Amino acid sequence: MTRTLELQPLRRDSFSPFGDVIEMAGSRNFAINQGATQRFHDIARIFAEPTDGHAAISLARSQPLPSPLRIEMLERHPLASQAFIPQGDQPFIVVVAPRGERIDSGEIRAFVADGRQGVNYHPGVWHHPLLALAPDQDFIVVDLISPEPNCDEHHFDSADRLLLDYSGLLHKRHPAVGGGAG
């Protein structure tokens, strides 16, 4: 059976079963530094089970995959949250499925993050590896670095064809940073 995933804008309410949307809009905020800075506070909690590892900040540079894309696998990190925040104001795609030992392909959701939105997957939430929409798209990554196994992969049956079409979003730059480069 072939099914095409519908893309929806990333919103806090519809994404809440999977994790946090890291954005200013709708976040509790207050002035600090004598008014020079507004702090949007505690948007995404960093979960890390006690392990021999440590939470850390890494960076990632991603290239787009061809569209339409066949979703062949999702992964999860049972011990910790994992956050991706775009550094260059570029939209990207987020594909997730609820926590659990099995994945019901009818419960897979696909979101478009608008370039200023990051995501923080809660521990155990199934997600597709990074889906950039432009060449050399850069992300800040916050996750657990641990010698213990912390990545499970679920590979879909080849009979179950799940497609994602983001051709119309590829290589488009956010208007605020001007077009052309990349």
Added chain:
Amino acid sequence: MTRTLELQPLRRDSFSPFGDVIEMAGSRNFAINQGATQRFHDIARIFAEPTDGHAAISLARSQPLPSPLRIEMLERHPLASQAFIPQGDQPFIVVVAPRGERIDSGEIRAFVADGRQGVNYHPGVWHHPLLALAPDQDFIVVDLISPEPNCDEHHFDSADRLLLDYSGLLHKRHPAVGGGAG
């Protein structure tokens, strides 16, 4: 006595007594996701003493302070690291002093982060609150959110005038994102 702090480019070696520079250049990296993503790994460790709090991701929007600026205080967070990573490719200023109960004003250093560089202050490192160079400059913040006191302030003697002049850097946008906006 009046002294003007010298501004130096942010570099990993000269910043290492104070914390981590979060940038791709010079970071250990490897391909993941079947080659679609390059991961620059474990650049900045998130330190958080065991407390009732938790590490989290927040956001901050900052306004520039007038230049020349008189450095009147520095602060430190004894229980945890604190990271600031620019989200909009804008340079900013970092002012730090080494860990310790006292601050020797001769040991204060001022750095210019180039807009793609973030910093992660190690626990206890004295630092100035955010010094943006453009209006509405946005940062990703990674720090400890804790009910326990985790911020000490050091106020300088009014006789000891420490000045910082970044007038030449104000409101300049990184060429890669085009000029004019903001």
